[in-house]
Amino acid sequence: MTEIISSAISFHPHSIADYKMRLFKWSGQLYRGIGSERTPFFTQLFEQGVIQLLVEQRLLIETELTPLKVNGFDMVVSHRSIPFTSYSIEWCPAMIKDAALTLLDIAIELARRGFALEDGHLGNVLFDGCEPFFVDLGSIRPFDEYVHYFRWDAYAQFSQLCLYPLLLMSQGKDKVARLLMVDNEGVLKTDLLLLTRGSGLSRRLSNPPLLTRLQLCLMEILPAEQLKVFREKLKLIQSSFNKKPKELQKLNELQELQQLNELQESQKSNPQTSFLEKITHNYYLKSLEKIRQDVHSISLPCFTTLLSEESEAFSWSSCQDTWTAKQVSVYKTLTELGPSSVLDIGCHTGAYSKLAASLGSQVVAFDKDIGCVTQLYYDAHEKKLPILPLLMDFTQPTPAYGLSNYRYVAATERFQCEMVLALGLVHHIVFEQHPQFEQTVEGFALFSKRWLLVEFVPIEDPELAEFRSPRHSWYTLENFMNTLSKWFSSIHTLPSYPEPRVLLLCEK
Incomplete structure (x- = not known):
């Protein structure tokens, strides 16, 4: 030892x-x-x-x-270590749904073997590329510690941090859901009903009475003669409930359940009297399977995005004779340097992310367009490529959050990669969000461990015609390279497409 x-x-x-x-x-x-x-x-x-x-x-x-x-x-x-830690607020809705299903799948498998999960949040699921894994061994607990009154103790937490955000997203309220998910409580049921008024979700969230659910469960596990006797008892209980005020009904229901629970506790040591345990376990398992069915049935919006000319025009498996100068430069850079990890910022639908992944790099891909990230997730998942696609604006990366970073570690710390790709990005940042070169380059440097491959689109480019004015006179290749030299010791110019665009390979 x-x-x-x-x-x-x-x-x-x-x-x-x-x-x-x-x-x-x-x-x-x-x-x-x-x-x-x-x-x-x-x-x-x-x-x-x-x-x-x-x-x-x-x-x-x-x-x-x-x-x-x-x-x-x-x-x-x-x-086993997962290369990059990401959080549910950074996932597209399809990833959130797959993570929630993974959480339920492991809860169901544990229930079949007499165990339960302590937690119902997505912090216990991480994506290795596009594959979700449950990672919190400590959340696995004995069945009787986290299942009481036939219910999973963590169901409210699962609803607020998994189910309700997905339901909001299914109604096209992705941004609101994502903002509420930052809070410890997530999306409350009152939040959900208020934000989806008139959508019919209130009917979907209602559950049949407990006694009705118990009867459905008992029908599956009791012999016919026992079921008949039990049905008569259930009818008497239900009849007495119907004659009392609702508040008293709820109180009596809780008292009945408490008595059943105490009986269950007293019977654990006697295998001959474990009937109630069998009911509880069966009902709990059926409840989890129903929850999973509900999550699986959630229909998410079909996010669409316009493919760029570059994405439509080429495939990395096509003949290199048809590639543009930019495509050749990126390919040669990746093959010659062989970075172990690549961060593709402003990835769009991920053409260069897929290239880097196919050449053996672990890839993280950022884009603020939900359609792009969703499309890349489906593509990378189907082709089993080591790509982690995330919904993130480079100019507003996830900050550190919580006491001693307990909730979130900053994105600039979690997603540092050996090489950063920033292709067709700088001019969008400068002219849409208005930072200076210093802020943009410093951001690249924070994510890059060694190399940066960045594209510069000069003001002479037809795409930037509307921005040609004296107030943008500072936007020059010379000024950009001078700024890069503050964080990178060497800078080499590579051809791009169309001219006069250039690629700059920078090394720390």
């Missing part, structure tokens, strides 16, 4: 809520320390093969027991 001294490890900034289950890095690898109180439970999960099963189903990130010893923890497990 290898013992690691505490000073040699660094704890993850998001791992502060549970001091008995903490993520840390050591020697460049990601580990999780598990305290003595929870070690027996996770030993059971490994011995029963639950962890391995979830990993094989590509629901849980690869997780293994280790012989490491760290002060304060009785068990240490290793996790």
